[in-house]
Amino acid sequence: MPQQAWSDKRERQYQHIKDSTKKRGASEDRAEEIAARTVNKNRAQSGESKTASKSSLNDKSPQKRGGQRSHKGPGGPTKDQLYNEAKKRNIKGRSSMTKKELQSALGR
Numbered sequence: 001m002p003q004q005a006w007s008d009k010r011e012r013q014y015q016h017i018k019d020s021t022k023k024r025g026a027s028e029d030r031a032e033e034i035a036a037r038t039v040n041k042n043r044a045q046s047g048e049s050k051t052a053s054k055s056s057l058n059d060k061s062p063q064k065r066g067g068q069r070s071h072k073g074p075g076g077p078t079k080d081q082l083y084n085e086a087k088k089r090n091i092k093g094r095s096s097m098t099k100k101e102l103q104s105a106l107g108r
Contacts, residue, residue: 014039
């Protein structure tokens with residue numbers, strides 16, 4: 001487990017997610033990443049972390065989402081996720097773009 005100030009409950013949650021992800025065929029590193037991201041998002045939503053992104057607080061919890069946006073299904077990333085990626089790439093006019101326009105501008 002990464003060095004963080006997690007409670008015993010979060011540690012158990014991390015191990016459970018990591019183990020189940022590995023059983024589904026993910027590598028050790030990928031399983032650790034998925035488990036850490038899930039636990040950190042849950043901590044942010046429950047007010048346990050000092051800082052949290054806007055998307056972590058306003059989005060569905062990973063358990064309720066159930067892999068809807070795992071980039072393998074028809075839903076794909078949300079408009080907010082696309083916008084943040086466009087912001088990182090410094091794409092002009094991103095604030096007035098629709099989800100489809102953002103996808104196109106990002107080459108998806």
